[in-house]
Amino acid sequence: MKVDNSGKPITPSGVKPGVTRLPTGSDSKTDTSEAGSKAKADNVELTSTSLRMQALESSLSKQPTVDTARVAEIRQAISEGRFKINTDAIADKLVASVKELLAKRDE
Template identity: 45%
Template sequence: MKIEGTYKGVGNAGDVKARGPRESAAKPGAEAGSKVEVSPLASQLQQLQGTLTSVPEVDATKVGELKQAISEGRFRVNPEKVADGLLESVRQMLTAQPRQA
């Protein structure tokens, strides 16, 4: 069985043909100008998404205050609070992880 010579390469500029405008992607029976209604929940989600895009990911004021406190030596680390936070994170990860048999 001979396989060589049957493959036609892709990406050859000479093989590209101009095409006309694509046909409508609408499903058969769909009318032009069909009306689409969005549920109230979907509308609310869109509004919330718009609100969230305007909220910065980092609170620059808080970061500035922490930098100032660190540079002035006023920032104190509470080791118990850090340990409690780490333990809580591990608990959450363990409960979210599926059990292995």
């Protein structure tokens, strides 16, 4: 499984139109059709999925991008000659990655 760490913001998918509403320029004007001179209130509603995505994004942003302890462990194993390289697994994953890239290119 590949992980995209491009830093691009996550865009929610499957959000129903009208569920989340951002204010427009006309929302800030006073609505004279309402009683008195009350300003039209802005209203934003978030779905439970959006709220969960916000929480996940927040917790992920706090995670380090590199596990320095794991890097130090691997570095130590290499220097001691204990690190074993599984060439078959590397080859299989490389071939799978190339197939995936070719399939995306053909789409």
